[in-house]
Amino acid sequence: MSRAVVSALAGFVGVPALLAIYLVGIERLLRQVSIRRRRALQPWLWLAPALLFVAVFLIYPVGYTLVLSCLGPASRGFVGLANYRFALTNPGMILAFQNTLLWLVGFSALTVLCGLILALLTDRVAYGAAARTVLFLPQTISFVAAGVTWKFVYAFRPAGDPQIGLLNALLVGVGRTLNPVAWLVVPWVNTLALILVAVWVWTGFCVVVLLAALRAIPPDVIEAARVDGTSEWQLLRAVTLPLLGPTIGVVTTTLVIFALRAFDIIYVMTSGNFGTEVIASRMYKEMFTFQNFGRASAIATLLLAATSPAIAANVRRFRRPPEGES
Amino acid sequence: MTEQSAAMSAQRRATPSAPVGAVRRVPLHAVVVGLSLFWLVPTAGLFVSSLRPASAVASTGWWTALRPPLRFTLENYAAVLGAYGLGRGFLNSLVICVPATVMPIAIGALAAYALACMPFAGRPLVLLMLVGSLVVPLQATLVPVFQLLAGWGLVGSFAAAWLAHTGYGLPFAIYLLWGSMAAIPRELLEAASIDGATALGTFLRLVIPLSVPALAALAIFQFLWVWNDLLVALIYVGGQPDVAPVTVMVSNLANSLGRDWQLLTAGAFVSMAVPLAIFFTLQTYLVRGILAGALKG
Numbered sequence: 001m002s003r004a005v006v007s008a009l010a011g012f013v014g015v016p017a018l019l020a021i022y023l024v025g026i027e028r029l030l031r032q033v034s035i036r037r038r039r040a041l042q043p044w045l046w047l048a049p050a051l052l053f054v055a056v057f058l059i060y061p062v063g064y065t066l067v068l069s070c071l072g073p074a075s076r077g078f079v080g081l082a083n084y085r086f087a088l089t090n091p092g093m094i095l096a097f098q099n100t101l102l103w104l105v106g107f108s109a110l111t112v113l114c115g116l117i118l119a120l121l122t123d124r125v126a127y128g129a130a131a132r133t134v135l136f137l138p139q140t141i142s143f144v145a146a147g148v149t150w151k152f153v154y155a156f157r158p159a160g161d162p163q164i165g166l167l168n169a170l171l172v173g174v175g176r177t178l179n180p181v182a183w184l185v186v187p188w189v190n191t192l193a194l195i196l197v198a199v200w201v202w203t204g205f206c207v208v209v210l211l212a213a214l215r216a217i218p219p220d221v222i223e224a225a226r227v228d229g230t231s232e233w234q235l236l237r238a239v240t241l242p243l244l245g246p247t248i249g250v251v252t253t254t255l256v257i258f259a260l261r262a263f264d265i266i267y268v269m270t271s272g273n274f275g276t277e278v279i280a281s282r283m284y285k286e287m288f289t290f291q292n293f294g295r296a297s298a299i300a301t302l303l304l305a306a307t308s309p310a311i312a313a314n315v316r317r318f319r320r321p322p323e324g325e326s
Numbered sequence: 327m328t329e330q331s332a333a334m335s336a337q338r339r340a341t342p343s344a345p346v347g348a349v350r351r352v353p354l355h356a357v358v359v360g361l362s363l364f365w366l367v368p369t370a371g372l373f374v375s376s377l378r379p380a381s382a383v384a385s386t387g388w389w390t391a392l393r394p395p396l397r398f399t400l401e402n403y404a405a406v407l408g409a410y411g412l413g414r415g416f417l418n419s420l421v422i423c424v425p426a427t428v429m430p431i432a433i434g435a436l437a438a439y440a441l442a443c444m445p446f447a448g449r450p451l452v453l454l455m456l457v458g459s460l461v462v463p464l465q466a467t468l469v470p471v472f473q474l475l476a477g478w479g480l481v482g483s484f485a486a487a488w489l490a491h492t493g494y495g496l497p498f499a500i501y502l503l504w505g506s507m508a509a510i511p512r513e514l515l516e517a518a519s520i521d522g523a524t525a526l527g528t529f530l531r532l533v534i535p536l537s538v539p540a541l542a543a544l545a546i547f548q549f550l551w552v553w554n555d556l557l558v559a560l561i562y563v564g565g566q567p568d569v570a571p572v573t574v575m576v577s578n579l580a581n582s583l584g585r586d587w588q589l590l591t592a593g594a595f596v597s598m599a600v601p602l603a604i605f606f607t608l609q610t611y612l613v614r615g616i617l618a619g620a621l622k623g
Binding site: 007008010011012015016019023024027030039040042043044046047049050051053054056057058059060061062064065068075114117118121122124125127128131133134135136137138140141142143144145147148149150151152153155162163164165166169200203204205208209212257260261263264267268269271280283284287288293296297299300301303304307310311314315 | 351354355357358359361362364365366367368369371372375383384385386387388389421424425428429430432433434436437439440441444446448449452454455456457458459460461462463464465466467468469470471472473474483484485488489490492493494496497500524525526550553554555556557560561573576577580581587590591593594595597598601602604605609612613616617
């Protein structure tokens with residue numbers, strides 16, 4: 001208990017105090033030097049703490065992961081591309097790649113679709129805001145909590161026993177002759193079941209972002225099309241969807257990045273058993289369970305490579321400040 | 327979800343509502359209500375189960391508890407908070423979260439100020455680096471950062487989580503605050519500097535007050551992100567009861583007592599208490615933060 005109190009004090013009081021001392025310190029320092037020097041030095045001094053953190057916790061680790069991926073399990077001895085050969089040929093890894101691909105396609109497509117449908121539909125009913133509140137709720141809880149929530153929905157009891165999981169109870173109750181399904185055990189079904197949880201969590205995000213874009217469409221564009229006698233369906237296909245295109249692109253990028261590093265849901269719901277392993281959970285297992293830092297780093301590097309198009313797109317897109325905040 | 331947009335949608339809704347429309351709109355309502363239920367029912371079931379006695383949870387579905395005789399109990403919460411250590415885990419989560427929220431925001435605000443308000447030669451390069459690191463997968467940093475923290479003797483301590491979350495949270499923090507600070511009219515900044523205000527004075531008296539909405543959105547985001555995080559805590563902090571946050575504890579429970587649903591459901595609800603409280607009180611800021619470019623998973 002005392003350790004927590006000491007830590008808390010250090011964190012709550014010590015950190016702000018350190019920053020305050022630093023700020024006053026650099027002001028003093030800058031007062032000593034010439035105006036020209038000050039102009040040149042000042043930005044870097046304000047940036048320094050942030051650059052230090054980013055360098056130590058992001059830039060250096062990414063670079064060092066590349067080095068480690070060519071070393072042995074204990075980060076010693078050069079092994080060339082052996083870790084990559086493992087990562088690309090091991091049957092467990094191939095399964096993880098297949099599952100990740102399923103996550104990428106299935107999760108992203110389904111979430112965007114749900115988000116789009118629900119953004120369009122909740123915009124047309126009087127209780128839309130309330131519905132969106134409900135949809136957004138899972139977005140705020142942890143994947144751990146979402147995982148437990150759905151593990152309970154998927155709970156399985158052998159046929160004949162009373163089903164305590166909602167899904168199997170519906171299955172047995174509605175289709176009298178149907179047998180309960182072990183949702184988290186049957187191959188492929190279980191990965192889809194896990195994906196559904198992620199869809200449940202992320203749809204709220206899609207709805208919020210897509211709805212904002214939908215409402216940013218000038219009303220006269222819609223009105224003009226309506227006056228021309230366009231049906232609602234044609235309106236959607238020819239006007240609304242093309243105008244939403246860029247936003248759908250941004251949302252999809254976010255979802256793809258999430259799908260690539262999805263870990264929590266799998267860890268909590270199946271621990272990667274029954275063939276549900278993905279790249280990110282496999283990397284954790286190599287690092288923590290098998291203590292093979294070389295292989296873990298090779299897998300992490302592949303993950304980074306898969307993310308790099310998104311990183312490049314970000315760099316292109318975000319040279320200028322984000323809009324909508326002031 | 328804001329008043330303005332609600333008014334706009336009301337206006338838009340008014341257009342196609344002919345008398346025939348009411349009947350044609352039945353499928354629309356069915357779909358919206360049905361999907362809303364799909365989103366609500368799992369959480370509701372979790373909550374109901376967490377209040378049921380162990381024997382009832384193990385033998386019947388939670389929906390049967392909604393019929394009389396109603397038998398609810400708080401003993402599951404007493405058990406997980408006490409014997410299973412989630413009370414301590416809740417405290418640990420708070421001790422991790424507050425500095426891990428304050429640090430990246432404070433440090434990020436300094437950096438964003440430099441990027442938004444001080445012209446200098448290296449700026450494009452710094453921005454490139456920050457925006458590029460915005461979506462780097464954490465997995466690509468885990469092993470080296472773990473080795474670093476282990477070398478400093480910090481693995482298994484709160485400080486490990488503070489430092490790691492600060493590093494990981496900074497690119498997004500700087501990005502969001504930079505956007506807000508870059509929108510401050512240049513004339514205001516120039517007027518302040520003509521009046522003889524120092525950089526620190528301008529920062530504290532002008533830039534920070536004008537950035538409050540962005541700071542609030544960011545604080546909520548970072549807090550939720552750290553509170554809900556599993557991976558960083560699992561690797562750098564670990565599962566020892568005196569440091570493990572509530573997410574690590576609940577995931578351990580999920581993997582060890584897979585069949586004691588009354589405990590698991592109560593545990594999951596304990597971990598959801600803070601996010602739900604934030605959600606219901608600060609939803610507007612949360613949505614604003616998302617729209618300002620929430621690219622973090």
